[in-house]
Amino acid sequence: MTIDxxxxxxxxxxxxxxxxxxxxPLRLRIEKILAGAPVQQDGDLWYEVEGxxxxxxxxxxxxxxxxVRASRLPSVRPR
Known part of the structure; x- marks a missing residue:
């Protein structure tokens, strides 16, 4: 996947x-979004990220x- x-x-x-x-605040250079295992919590979708x-x-x-809350992540697309 690429990050926008x-x-x-x-x-x-x-x-x-x-x-x-x-x-x-968390300042992170994102290397990977683990999109295969989203978590539903507090009424929102969350993803594990590595960086x-x-x-x-x-x-x-x-x-x-x-x-990280999904709505705050950059868009992700398959390569």
Whole structure:
């Protein structure tokens, strides 16, 4: 799958209420959306994503897996 038409390395910022579980905004360079296993929670659809977390200063924090509200994810299409 490809993540819309943005350049590789795009950093996505998710508000605290749009991902599970953490405190404060999550800045993530998404590498993979695990679209095969969506979760229905709180009346919304959520997907597991994998990527690299980046601090607000641009420093790489490390690999991160999170559950993100589907409506906040970039569009995804098969390759």
């Amino acid at each position: 038409d943005r350049p590789a390395g795009t950093i996505w910022t998710f508000a605290e209420e749009d991902y599970r579980y953490g405190i404060g 690299v977390e980046v601090s607000d200063q641009g420093r790489v924090v490390g690999p991160r897996r999170a559950t």
